[in-house]
Amino acid sequence: MKRIGFSGTLDPITNGHMWVIGEARSIADEVIVFLSENSTKQPRFSAEERRAIVLESCAERQWDNVQVLVVKSDYTARVARKHGVDYLIRGIRTTADFDYENLIQQTNVEVIGGAKTLFVMPPRDLGSVSSSFVKALEGPVGWNWTTKKFVPAPAYRAWITSWLHKEWQASFPGAPAEAWFARLTGADGYGGATRHYHNLDHLVHGLAEIRAWAANTGATAQDADLVRAAFWFHDAYYGHEPSSVSNEEASARLWLGSGLEPDAGRADEVATLIRATDHLQGGHMAHPLKDILLGVDLAILGQDEEVYSHYARGIRAEYGHVPDDRYGEQRTRVLEHLRGKAYAGTLFADPWFAEQYNEPAIVNMTRELAALA
Known part of the structure; x- marks a missing residue:
């Protein structure tokens, strides 16, 4: 696979997110992180600050085939297709995650004609790690x-x-x-x-x-x-x-x-x-x-x-x-x-x-x- 995408608000990016990006790198030549600028949320960091954090986190691991794009006022799956990405990769931690992500996947493909989704399951030590989890600490x-x-x-x-x-x-x-x-x-x-x-x-x-x-x-x-x-x-x-x-x-x-x-x-x-x-x-x-x-x-x-x-x-x-x-x-x-x-x-x-x-x-x-x- 030439190119795969990963999407999220990433406020902040966690080791769980990094694991998913690493999995994407193992099956694609290039990874594009689509960073959502969601007006309904109040993130700690601006989109550009989050972009810089993601790039620096990848650079520390010498991941030079990862780029980050900010998505504004559009569906991520549709933007992904515009950038030659046919598949988005998502981490599934629980059955509730699967039910939610499956609904999003159906919407992405059948309603807006966007990229399809690949699901991966993180290791046990990252199973509960999310941005919300980190914020709660x-x-x-x-x-x-x-x-x-x-x-x-x-x-x-x-x-x-x-x-x-x-x-x-x-x-x-x-x-x-x-x-x-x-x-x-x-x-x-x-x-x-x-x-x-x-x-x-x-x-x-x-x-x-x-x-x-x-x-x-x-x-x-x-x-x-x-x-x-x-x-x-x-x-x-x-x-x-x-x-x-x-x-x-x-x-x-x-x-x-x-x-x-x-x-x-x-x-x-x-x-x-x-x-x-x-x-x-x-x-x-x-x-x-x-x-x-x-x-x-x-x-x-x-x-x-x-x-x-x-x-x-x-x-x-x-x-x-x-x-x-x-x-x-x-x-x-x-x-x-x-x-x-x-x-x-x-x-x-x-x-x-x-x-x-x-x-x-x-x-x-x-x-x-x-x-x-």
């Missing part, structure tokens, strides 16, 4: 780590960046703040190639933790806003080269120079919280919300084993310039110190974070220490 603590397993990397980056943008606009509305969002999430910030842990994932996780803390403890909106602002900037600067100031101090100064908080007193409070995460000077910082920000920052230690392992690999990658033996020694000292605080009940000074994460943190750190031994 968004929000709770850890949602990003779960979502990552079901979508290709370009779709994941676009999805969490979109989520972060909504969070940013809620904290810092207005056009002047947009440049700072681009700076913080871009290549020189949390989106940098060398940010293997202190990256966009870290931002998403921490902001979700703040939301959960505020919802479960009755924290005031003002307190939650202060913690959020500090968390956005607490690792804005992250370098390994020797400097006259720490990363946290440089991040605090970056915040103070941003002008995002016109109230000088509140701006100073946020800077104090940022400095509180500095293991050198943080102990001398005093602020009523200090324990909250530290709890948010350390909450990763108490996640499930899969998430913690991802974190541990990320930390190792960020210190890839350090030889294995030296890294093992330094990481062991850090973990023993943190585990000692967990045993003493002082790792999470805030009761809410302690209840959630202290015991799992001990288990996780003990496991990593054993692997380092």
Whole structure:
């Protein structure tokens, strides 16, 4: 077969969609993805954004025989025939899928004279994966780590960046703040190639933790806003080269120079919280919300084993310039110190974070220490 088509809204494209495209590639010389621009839906991404995500996802897999066309105000099956495509390929996950797709297939062929449909059945691990399924995961603590397993990397980056943008606009509305969002999430910030842990994932996780803390403890909106602002900037600067100031101090100064908080007193409070995460000077910082920000920052230690392992690999990658033996020694000292605080009940000074994460943190750190031994 020379050419086969695949159609969908693809908001976002999932690993299930990618599997179907891969099947299409195995039976045709060329695959055309027909991306629907449906005016009755309200997608997260525009048609052109979705097109770029699909192309990037295919490029990452070196699929150079896939093109993407946006379908506007027309039947996909009819557009497919106009482009020399006689067959569309569709994934069937359930009997309900078959009944629906069979009806569409009959309409496509008998009513509008469009392309016929080939049905394929995805493997069991992709049987429940759909765009709706992925969208339903968004929000709770850890949602990003779960979502990552079901979508290709370009779709994941676009999805969490979109989520972060909504969070940013809620904290810092207005056009002047947009440049700072681009700076913080871009290549020189949390989106940098060398940010293997202190990256966009870290931002998403921490902001979700703040939301959960505020919802479960009755924290005031003002307190939650202060913690959020500090968390956005607490690792804005992250370098390994020797400097006259720490990363946290440089991040605090970056915040103070941003002008995002016109109230000088509140701006100073946020800077104090940022400095509180500095293991050198943080102990001398005093602020009523200090324990909250530290709890948010350390909450990763108490996640499930899969998430913690991802974190541990990320930390190792960020210190890839350090030889294995030296890294093992330094990481062991850090973990023993943190585990000692967990045993003493002082790792999470805030009761809410302690209840959630202290015991799992001990288990996780003990496991990593054993692997380092």
